[in-house]
Amino acid sequence: MVNPRLMVWLKGLAAAAVLTVALGGTPSFAQTGEETAHATDSVEQEAGVHEEKGLPQLNTKTFASQIFWLAITFGTLYVLVTKVGLPRVGAVLEAREAKISGDLDKATQLKAETDAIVAAYEKAVAEARAGAHKLLNETAATADAAAAKRTADVVAGLAAKQKEAEARIEGQKQTALANVRAVAAEAAAAAVAKLAGVSPDQAGVDGAVDAALKERA
Amino acid sequence: MATDPLHQFRIEQIVPLHLAGHDVSFTNSSLYMVVAAVLVTGLLVAGTASRALVPGRLQSVAELLYEFVSGMVRDNAGAQARPYFPLVFSIFAFVLFGNMIGMIPGTFTFTSHIIVTFTLAALVFVFVTLVALIRHGFHFFSFFFPSGAPIALAPILIPIEIISYLMRPVSLSIRLFANMMAGHTMLKVFAGFTITMIGALGAVGWLAGAVPVAINVALIGFEIMVAFLQAYVFTILTCLYIRDAIELH
Incomplete structure (x- = not known):
């Protein structure tokens, strides 16, 4: 996930920044180097304009307003999210879920039907083949019998004619x-x-x- | 040009307002809270406007957010925590949007104010404690003495457990506030270096000033990750506290 060394580095920086800012009002690392004079000047200028020193986060005069508006905005957001937002997204997701599982069920059902049809077809083919074989055998037997009878008739006829002659x-x-x-x-x-x-x-x-x-x- | 790195955290009145003797003026902080709430609601509503089976871009984002938080609640708070999903979702979305909007230059980051993060953390703390009390009654207080520990350790363990329980909103709020504030301060400090270098060194300053800008480019990416990560951490801890309240160890 996140590089743990990066997190340690960040937390160190965060702690340093918060501490220096809270204690001195200006980060100490902003005052090193050649730009010290300018940085200090501008900070004092800003402070003079707004007549508030230190961390704006620790200015308790703003707390009431922040809590008040947080309560209003977060409360409204909670109600809107609960009553409108999440049910809408949830409905979309459920509809998709239902659609997918419905389609899967339908596909399974269709496959079962297809399998049944294929089985019925194969059975019919096998039956037809067996019937054809039977018919063929019967026909052959009948034909053989007829041929034998006719041969016998002809032989008998010939014998009679011969006798007569x-x-x-x-x-x-x-x-x-x-x-x-x-x-x-x-x-x-x-x-x-x-x-x-x-x-x-x-x-x-x-x-x-x-x-x-x-x-x- | 303001080079005070803390100037960005200043609360500016927009509409003065007083209520029962308290200054509840509408400020830049309030404005961005409203913006975050509107954007979250707008995303959920606009994203599901078409209710498409195959989601578009906005709908994908809305669904992603929903399923991300839903998964977080399920995995970390358990199946019984489902009724609290809307609250966890609101917290995550509100903090995430607050953090992310703050990454846009010139905006105000309301999550960089301890009073905001502490109020949210206190809300979580009170909510979780109430859930535990309603679900378990007086049995809830057994939470402060781990089962199986030797009874002789009770005088040491119970105060430690109570203190660590009470410290939850403190650590929860300071983690978020400090991360956001430190990141934004750092960006502003590096940006300030460039301004002061140009002012002090002239032509050389323009060259040297490019170095902090380059660092800031990398830091912005890093801060965007932190903005997401801190919203995630805040939410995941909320989920874990809810799990504690439901299961009591």
Whole structure:
């Protein structure tokens, strides 16, 4: 804070000044040196004009007035400070305090709200992600099932068509074979008639053709 | 040109006034008391005129003064001393402004008069004693015998404690008055050196006279610090006395 040596120095000077002034009326250090005569002259002149010697502070004639006006001014100041001045400053300081703590409370509240919103958002995102996964899995399963069913249907359809085609081919084969027998019998009868000059009976031709067909098959 | 270093302390009548046989004239001392009271009130009122959330310059000063004294009362007199804050504030502001106005050349420093500082100190003394008596009743007198001291020391301790208690207003008032008076006397003495040197030595005096002026420049800064410091010391001691009155050791 304050340099203590400085304070000691000041107090020494103060004490010296007060003592010399109170005892002699003029500080002794003012009378040393070349200016002694002038200083003394002027002091005497001043004293002559005001006809009061010594310390003005010790002139008891002024005490009543000083106490009186101190009481009036200090009393008024005390009342004004107590009733007007300090309440005004105090109100300003309190308003600021309230404003700051109010703002801090509001900020805390807003932060809590923000945190809640962030938490709700993250929860929603997590739920949506889980829902999407589920939906994806379900869809994939459904699609797989549908595909498998369709494949099976197609396979079954193809098998049925194949069977049908095979049946048709078999039928046509039988028809063709029957036609072949008839044609062969006719050709055999014609050939016999041409070569032997006789027309063979139908039963003998049929029997020979059947035997030949059996041999081939 | 007055080179009497004590001329500045002279009481000059401005408006002669007599009341019940007493001379209560309005003097230069009274004038500066009024100026100090008006400035303190003006600072508090004008400073809070805008009631700004972010204070301007004047409001900052008013708030600084308020919080400085408020902190002083809280730290040195305790939380129970809060009701006495306005009184402590008035004392600090009045003494501080009295001291600071006195630093302006040509003004009168009413705190350099022992009767003013003694009246203020006596006010503090009476107030503190009343607070102690009202709060503690007759128990207050135990203040003069420190608890735990051997009873055999009572005949020595009690007179010492009573004397030191009664000396409080004396030391309080003389400290402030002597500091203010010594500082102002010193400034005037050094200023007087310059005047007398110029008068006695002519051209050489103008050169030599610069030395006391240089010293005075440094002293003015020092005296401004003293002006603040003495107001602070006066107030802090008031706070400590109030704490004693509230707590009785």
